[in-house]
Amino acid sequence: MRIIHKIFVSLKSAIILIGILTVLSVLGTLVPQNLDAVEYIRRYPRIGHMILSLGFDDMYRSAPFRTCLWLLSISTVTCIITRWKSTYRKLSARLERASAREISAYESGRPVSGPMKQDWSREFAAIRTDEDGVQICLNTSGKISLLGGMAIHIGLLMVLAGGLVGVYLGVETVIRGSKGDTVPVAPLAAVRAARDADRIAREARNIKEFSPEDPRLNQMREQIEALHSVYKDGLASPAFKIAFDELWIENYQASDGRVIGVKSWNSRVRFIDGGHESEPVQVMVNQPVSYGDYTFYQSSWNKFYRKVKMKVEFIGDASASTQLAINKDDFPQTLELNIKEPFKPEWSPFEFVMADFMPDFRIINDRFVSVSHELNNPAAMIVAYDSAGVVAGRAWAFPPDRMSMAGHVTNMPFLFTFISSDAEYESGMQMAHDPGKPMVWLGCLLFTLGMIMSFYVPYRESWLLVYPNGNTRLVITGNRPSKVFADDLQQLDQQLINPDKEPPAA
Template sequence: MTVSDSSNTSELLSLLQQGFRSLIKVITDLRLAIILLLVIALFSVSGTVIEQGQSLQFYQENYPTYPALFGFITWKFILILGLNHVYSTWWFLSLLILFGTSLTACTFTRQIPALKAARHWKLYQQSRQFQKLVLSAELDTGSPTSLLPLLQKRGYKVFQENQALYARKGIIGRIGPIIVHAGILIILAGGIWGTLTGFLAQEMVASGETFQVRNILESGPLAAPQIPKDWAVKVNRFWIDYTPNGEIDQFYSDLSVINEQGEELDRKTIYVNQPLRYRGVTFYQTDWGIAGVRVQINNSPIFQLPMAQLNTNGRGRLWGTWIPTKTDLSEGVSLIARDLQGTMVVYDNQGNLVGAVRSGMAIPINGVNLKILELVGSTGLQIKADPGVPIVYAGFALLMAGVVMSYVSHSQIWALQEGERFYIGGKTNRAQVSFERELIAIVEELKSEKSARVVETV
């Protein structure tokens, strides 16, 4: 290698080092961390306000092009930016990673060096060093020996060498910010891991049916192992409790987890805010419907017909079906129901009201006796797996512990005896007034000891 090549290499390395130092300086800048946190909070709020994971039709109906919400928020705007699934978009995950990188860099370049500096103690050997302390006093009484028990009584750890003394307490307050940063980083890691490995699904299952999770709405690229394959769920029964005035009080689903051989592995009756959890998958009770109706015509075998939800343009929920009254399907009636306990109404082919009927009742029509045995309810389940939740909870616990630790004041006191003069001073990083009162109390105790000695001599 020539001298010129060596010089060029050195210059390149120097430029790279300067660039790296500049990058670290930008990343560790507190202003960048605050900006990133505000941006993350802003988009998190948007993910709460804008409904997540809905269909294209939903966004087209609720966020039309004209008139646009606030003049620019339309369904196209939402879909292009991914605001319909904010928390799993590449740019939101990138913001989390960048924020985590900034916190990590700040921890290693600022917080940890500050902790190391706080652990190292240094004695003041000259009286002029006390002049730089905000709180200091020059006394004609006292000594390191007399000061030592006063400090120990107040929880200080004391270091003494000859006529100089250093004491500190609350070093845990310096550890607190590091714990806070670690908690935030764990929360971010848990959120990212949950996004990559979790999934969200919805199922509408009729009472008595068995199902496996199929209707996946959202899933991360690593979510496949979380989706149940070797076990299924059976809806043993679905029912609704009503209030005396006919309003829905609560709806319930009796669920059983079964394996491939049909053996029951777990069982629980779920309702709103009381889900079933099994192998990291949670089944929430979120909706209900009418899946079908069981009918009998004259003395025919009992058969079940499906019921579909009707479009009422937002004026309540109705389900309907068509029941043939002849074997060649040339005639039939329409059955309309609004819930699982109320009255059902029957219409003929011309749309004329024939009558009303309740479960277990029969009605004559088209020359036959039509008996409505029962309505079959269906349960609406939201199914979610988020492996990042335990990590997030652990991060929050660590974060809370770090916040509490951060409130502990890191207080330091120096003392020096030079001849007949005794110098004492100190500083703290918070609770300045309390520390000032404590230091004044220590000085007063030192003065009182001198007064006691004078009285004793007299």
């Protein structure tokens, strides 16, 4: 038990834990947080699975980060308890607990330089005589400095506790919208359900990687579906909505007018809560806006493609043409589809939906992903529905130079060829609820006050020992180096001696 106590009160242990937290925080800054799993596979083909397995896609709620927070919190509590014992002794019973032997051992001491005046005892606030007849006299100043160390540790503990509260009770997600969009914001309970679903899904991925037949996976799947249902209900009955009125970028410019970098992403939004609508507010990088239970941070700026133009050719035989009541002479046709919006052209018996669009299509680890937002290898996935709403077929649209791929991934009598798509811009705002934030700020304030008390308020103990044989020992000590008190020691010596008597000859 003593070994464990020694480890937790050790400054080395605290430095190691703080160092690990620093490294994890740097990684959390370098690795984008809370993206879709497929996005990590796309951006980091080699280490994407490792990022997901370790939970580094949500670094500040990952097991390594939480473990360090708990260990550092336990270490801080242990230090507070240990430090309080010595602080309490100095504050409440310093004179009673001090011994002549302890005081005479201090380096910053010397005998009184001459005979003391008769009322010398008035210079000290407390005097007692020990069992050997030694008079022990004490003056203290700056006692508040003793509480500085306690305030520092308690402030640090409050910061850590606030962080843990945020980890377990807070939520973070990203909402995206382009100009003109109105995005629903689910109530806090629904967002927490989505967070729990993501956590269980991450655990399920890790289990499946090592044990694909694990019986727990079915139970986890049911839990995830139930939580997703709660989140969908929350979106159907949102707490409020956000209207994206305007999006723009501010750039740094060189002296010749050239753009040399992005200065800030900006979104002007309105919050719509039932019949109430807020005034437009601007969300900028490092200038968040709070509304309801959430705080919104401008976190990303993405290019996306809402509308895709493609050429459609009929590739079915005569029987298919007759069965579908299609005139082959009407082709080719030009078709424009918006992402996830159904559309039924006059020339087709089917309703088409562009289920997904990938501007830079790749197949990585048997998954279809886009490795960038540029139109390097565009691909659109089209789903056809019949009049009863049943899926009638699927197809992919590729550019003309890659149309050889389309024949392998279609089961419709149509051939879709990508023509063009205009880029639009999308604002990504981090939406966070952190109930531990007030505790963190209060801890920071207490930590700062503790630093001020410790470093700007000196604690001083002025001791005088008067032995039965008439010898004396004058000592000043405290939380500063002994040389700092040299002038104070000289001044106290002058206050104690009798100016009318000559000091004894050496």
